[in-house]
Amino acid sequence: xxxxxxxxxxxxxxxxxxxxxxxxxxxxxxxxxxxxxxxxxxxxxxxxxxxxxxxxxxxxxxxxxxxxxxxxxxxxxxxxxxxxxxxxxxxxxxxxxxxxxxxxxxxxxxxxxxxxxxxxxxxxxxxxxxxxxxxxxxxxxxxxxxxxxxxxxxxxxx
Ligand code: FES
Numbered sequence: 103x104x105x106x107x108x109x110x111x112x113x114x115x116x117x118x119x120x121x122x123x124x125x126x127x128x129x130x131x132x133x134x135x136x137x138x139x140x141x142x143x144x145x146x147x148x149x150x151x152x153x154x155x156x157x158x159x160x161x162x163x164x165x166x167x168x169x170x171x172x173x174x175x176x177x178x179x180x181x182x183x184x185x186x187x188x189x190x191x192x193x194x195x196x197x198x199x200x201x202x203x204x205x206x207x208x209x210x211x212x213x214x215x216x217x218x219x220x221x222x223x224x225x226x227x228x229x230x231x232x233x234x235x236x237x238x239x240x241x242x243x244x245x246x247x248x249x250x251x252x253x254x255x256x257x258x259x260x
Contacts, residue, residue, distance in 0.1 A: 166251060166258040172198070173255065179216035180231060187211065188248050189220055190257055191231040198252050200259070201234035201245035212245070220245065 170190055175181040175198060180191040182203050189203040189212050201220070203211050210224035219237055220229040227239030234245035249260035 166260050169200070169250065169257045169259050171255050172252065172257060175257070176216045178218050178231070180212075180214055180220045182212060182214045184211060186259060188259060189214075189245070190250065191220065193231040198250060198257060199232065199234075200248040200250040200257075201229070202248060203245070205241055206236070206243035206245060207239070207241035 167186065169183045169186055169188055170181055172192075175190050175192045177192050177195045180189050182189045184203070187203045188200050190198060190200045192198055205212055205222040205224065205227060207222065207225055207227050210222055212220050212222045212229065215221050218231065220231060220234070222228070222239065222241065225240050227241035228237045229235065229241070229245050230237055234247060236242055236244060251258045251260050
C-alpha cells in the first residue's frame with residue numbers, strides 16, 4: 103500500500119515536473135518573433151485615388167498623391183514623407199526633387215534634415231539633395247528618383 107502511494111506520488115511529481123516547463127514554454131509568446139506578417143508598408147503606387155486639382159488644371163499623370171507642402175521642405179534640406187517612403191529635397195530655393203526614402207545600404211528610412219544632405223540614421227550614410235547619390239557612409243548606390251509635380255504650394259507624387 104505504501105508502495106502504491108509512493109508510486110502515485112512519484113508519478114504525480116513527474117507530471118508536474120514535466121508539465122511546468124511545457125506550460126512555461128507555451129506561455130512565453132513575447133519572444134522576438136520572425137513573424138513577417140506585420141508588413142504595414144503600403145504600396146506607394148496605389149496609395150490613394152486621384153484627387154481633383156484645386157484650380158481645375160490636370161497634371162499629366164492622373165492618380166498622383168499629395169506628398170507635402172512646399173513649406174514642409176527646407177531650402178538646403180529634405181523632408182521625409184514616411185507613409186509614402188519618399189524624401190523630398192530642396193537643394194536651392196524653388197527647386198524640388200524627390201527620391202525613395204529607403205536607404206540603399208540596408209533599407210532604413212532616411213531622415214528629414216536641414217543640413218544639406220539626406221541622412222540615414224542607421225549607419226550614417228548621407229545622400230546628395232541634388233541627385234540622391236551617396237556622399238558618405240556605407241551606402242554605395244543612390245536613392246531612386248521619384249517623379250513629383252509642384253503645383254502651387256502642393257507637392258504631388260507623379
Ligand atoms: Fe542606411 Fe545602413 S541602412 S546607412
